[in-house]
Structures are given as structure tokens and as C-alpha cells.
Amino acid sequence: MKQYLLSVAMIDGAPPRPPDEAQRAFEQVDELNAELQAAGAWVFGGGLQPASIATVVREEGGEVVVTDGPFTESKEHVGGFWVIEVDDLDAALAWAAKATKACGEPVEVRPFQENPGG
Amino acid sequence: MQETARSVEAVFRQEYGRAVSVLVRAFGDIDLAEEGVQEAFAVAAERWPADGLPPSPAGWIITTARRKILDRLRREASREGRQAQSALLYEREEPDQDLAVQDDRLRLIFTCCHPALAPPARIALTLRLLGGLTTGEIARAFVVPEATMAQRISRAKSKIRDAGIPYRVPSSAELPDRLRSVLSVVYLVFNEGFAATAGDRLAREELTAEAIRLGRVLAALMPDEPEVLGLLALMLLIEARRPARTGADGALVPLPEQNRSLWDSGLIAEGQGVVRRCLRRNAPGPYQVQAAINAVHTDAPSADATDWRQILALYDQLTVFDRSPVVELNRAVALAEVDGVNTALASIDALPLDSYYLLHAVRADFLRRLGRVEQAAAEYGAALELTDNEAERAFLRKARTGLGAPVTDSGPT
Numbered sequence: 001m002k003q004y005l006l007s008v009a010m011i012d013g014a015p016p017r018p019p020d021e022a023q024r025a026f027e028q029v030d031e032l033n034a035e036l037q038a039a040g041a042w043v044f045g046g047g048l049q050p051a052s053i054a055t056v057v058r059e060e061g062g063e064v065v066v067t068d069g070p071f072t073e074s075k076e077h078v079g080g081f082w083v084i085e086v087d088d089l090d091a092a093l094a095w096a097a098k099a100t101k102a103c104g105e106p107v108e109v110r111p112f113q114e115n116p117g118g
Numbered sequence: 119m120q121e122t123a124r125s126v127e128a129v130f131r132q133e134y135g136r137a138v139s140v141l142v143r144a145f146g147d148i149d150l151a152e153e154g155v156q157e158a159f160a161v162a163a164e165r166w167p168a169d170g171l172p173p174s175p176a177g178w179i180i181t182t183a184r185r186k187i188l189d190r191l192r193r194e195a196s197r198e199g200r201q202a203q204s205a206l207l208y209e210r211e212e213p214d215q216d217l218a219v220q221d222d223r224l225r226l227i228f229t230c231c232h233p234a235l236a237p238p239a240r241i242a243l244t245l246r247l248l249g250g251l252t253t254g255e256i257a258r259a260f261v262v263p264e265a266t267m268a269q270r271i272s273r274a275k276s277k278i279r280d281a282g283i284p285y286r287v288p289s290s291a292e293l294p295d296r297l298r299s300v301l302s303v304v305y306l307v308f309n310e311g312f313a314a315t316a317g318d319r320l321a322r323e324e325l326t327a328e329a330i331r332l333g334r335v336l337a338a339l340m341p342d343e344p345e346v347l348g349l350l351a352l353m354l355l356i357e358a359r360r361p362a363r364t365g366a367d368g369a370l371v372p373l374p375e376q377n378r379s380l381w382d383s384g385l386i387a388e389g390q391g392v393v394r395r396c397l398r399r400n401a402p403g404p405y406q407v408q409a410a411i412n413a414v415h416t417d418a419p420s421a422d423a424t425d426w427r428q429i430l431a432l433y434d435q436l437t438v439f440d441r442s443p444v445v446e447l448n449r450a451v452a453l454a455e456v457d458g459v460n461t462a463l464a465s466i467d468a469l470p471l472d473s474y475y476l477l478h479a480v481r482a483d484f485l486r487r488l489g490r491v492e493q494a495a496a497e498y499g500a501a502l503e504l505t506d507n508e509a510e511r512a513f514l515r516k517a518r519t520g521l522g523a524p525v526t527d528s529g530p531t
Binding site: 004 | 234288
């Protein structure tokens, strides 16, 4: 079994979706979460607050510095994610297909590094 | 001696992919499988010229490669767990080798053509792992530096391993999509062999030969997939006309002017046979329809005897699968023969293909036939600006000269 990160790519400043559409996406994601759990593929998942309220912590010359704002200046940020555990990439891509339909945004699939301890 | 050296080369071409595919399944590692097979062929190159060919060269290569890999794994103590596992697989799978071998090549091609890999990587990997072409050969054929190609191949292999791309034939639900990707890789390889861009000619002919070889393997492994047969037939019928495609002066010879006695009648008979076989299944697809168009062309003893109505009907069918402007352009050539040049010229007016040299070449030909010589000359000029291929350029220059320079006050004297 391998673990994959399915992350939802959100574009900053994109016009908000109409309330009924957003509500439908919420319900569809809930259904998908239940399906992932029933299939034994669910590890963890959730939606995130906008990147604009992120806080960055880093070490600079031995000091820890805390700054406001997202780490990268890019226009796309992770809007939410799932961690799933499945046999192979094809299985992960099949879940990603359901995920993108449910949330209405592109989904990026990335494998986790193998844990050397097993 | 010479004879056997050639046989080693021939066995390599024929059996490299087969051997790699079996060993990838046994050991779960592409690099390991490739290195083992290469070592086995190195041993063959030393021994076969003296000892003669073994009764089953492919079996000999696979067995030798297995032994080499197991030796290596034994030497590398850190891989103990995997070594034991591999040895077990080795024992279990020896008896039904032949059946398993066929399946394995299919697995390998679906892995190489996985949609999660970038299209250029799919092509390179397929040629490398199934065709046994060296990285240098692939790089020369695609006119990229060898280092770039090496990186492309090694990145693709890493992705297969690290992203967990499976080594299996897709389920029937996934098969249509995944098969499309496989067929398009094979056809791209074939087209690259005919391509309009520059490149080492021998390396390119190697590509068409390799594409046809892969097409035959697929047709043997998936005899119930009509599009697999359609693609094979299409490639055979195009390849059959190769000897007539260029004249003594190196210029491209267009289909109506080709010397049909130069066509390869063996390939034509084979291709037409495959077309009939797949059309009987009555599940048409884009490759089958294109093959059928080529079958009609190769059926005509002379250009004048071409059944253009049937070709036009087939192009109409093709647009159902593929509404691309390139298909519309090809359809226009048939339309000119059936409904006249004016109708055909109007049909390509709005095609968004301004930077495609063939649009201008076709338009030039239509204008020439309508006696609009000056416009035709301008279109030949536009086509010349858009292609670097010497055979095509020679043809276009000849056609433009053949118009006869119109004598006008402002024109050249």
C-alpha cells in the first residue's frame, strides 16, 4: 500500500462561487469522505482557510522569525487536501477523479516518500 | 561468424522487450531488469559466434539475465529481502514461461504509455524498454541532445517507481482510454519516422520499422481490438508507398504522380487483409477509417482510377471521430475530385492552419487548377516559408516553377 496526498489547487482572488454551488460542493465532499472511509482508503483530510491568513515561521541565523502571510507569492495555494492509502497510482487517480468532481477544483496527486522504517 | 553476429543483433531487436518485461515482473525494478538483459546480450555476443545459436535464444537470454540479476542481488547484502522474494518468483514462474511472456510485454507497454507520464517520456520509454533502442539512437531520431534524452528517460523511470504506476494491463473499464494512449504513442513513433523536420535519416527509418514491429506485437496480443488492427493496417499501407515517395532528385512525389509499380505489393496485400479483418467487426474507429482510406488509394492501379467518392465518404466518417482542421484539409483534397475545386477551396477558407505548410500547398494546388497562377505562386511561397524538410521544399519549388512565370509589368522578367 502507498500513501498519496490529494491536494486541491485554489486560485487566490478567484470570484467566490454562488452559495448554492458552494453548498453542493460541501455535500459532495462529505459524501466522498464517507466513501473513502468505507473503502478503507481514508487517512486524513480537510479544507483550509485562505492562504492570506497563513503565518510563516522560519529559522534565520539561529533565531526563529514569525511573519504574516503565505510563504510563496504564487497565485495558487492548497485549498484543502486528503491523504489516502491505496495500492498504486491508478487507484489514487481514480479517487482524484471523484475528488475533482466533488469539489469542482483541480486536484494534484503526490505520493508520499516511503517510510524507511516500514 | 558474421552470420551469428547478425543473429545476435536480430535476436536483440526481436526479444529485448520480451526479456525486459518478464524480468520487470519478476524483480519489480526496471533498471535491474534492463541491466540484466544487457549483460546477457553481452555474454551472447561473446559465445554465440563460437557456440552457435541456442535452441531458444529468447529463453536463453531470459535465463541468463535472471542468473546475472540474482548473482548481483546476492552480492548486495542490503537487498536480502527482495532477493529471497525474487528467487521465489523465479521458481514459481518458470514453467508457463511462454504465456506469461506475452502478458508481460503488454503490461510493460501500458506502463510505458501511462497517462501520468508526459507524452515525450512515453515515447522515449517505449522505444527504450520495448524496442531496445539506445538512448543515443532515440536522441538522434528526435533531434535532442543525448543528455536531455537520458534525463527524460531516467525521470520517467523514477516516476514509475516513486509514484507507484502499476505494472499491469488496465481493467476493462479503463482499457479504452489507456489503449488510446498506447496507440497514439506507436503512431507518433511511426510519424516521427516520416516527419517533416530534420534528423538522421537512418535513425528515422529505424523508427517506422520499430513502430510497425510494435504494431504487430500489439495486434498479436490484442487480436480482438479493432483499433489495434486498424493502426497496424494504416502503418503498413503508408509504409508500402515509401519507395515511391521521393524521386531521383530527392523531391517529394505527391500521391497522384507516384510510380505505383514501386509500391511494396507485399505490404499492401498484408495491410488490406488487416483492414478487411477489422472492418468485419463493425466497430469503426479513427485508425480503421484512416486505414480504409489508404486501402482505397492502394487499390487503384492508377491515380485516375481512384474511387474518390468512397474516400470522401470515409473522410466524412473520420470527422465523426476527429473534427480537427487537419482532417478537414485532407477531406478537401477528396472533395475537389468529387464536387470540384471551387467547392473544395471554399471548404478550407476558414481553417485555423495558417502556420501549417500543407494548408498552403493544398491551396496552391487548388488555385493552380483554377488557373489563378499568381495566387498559386504566392501560396507555394507561403508553404516554402513553413517547412525545413528538403524533399518537401524541392517539391514546392518545382511546383512553383511549373506554374510558368506570369508576364506582367511589375513581375520579374
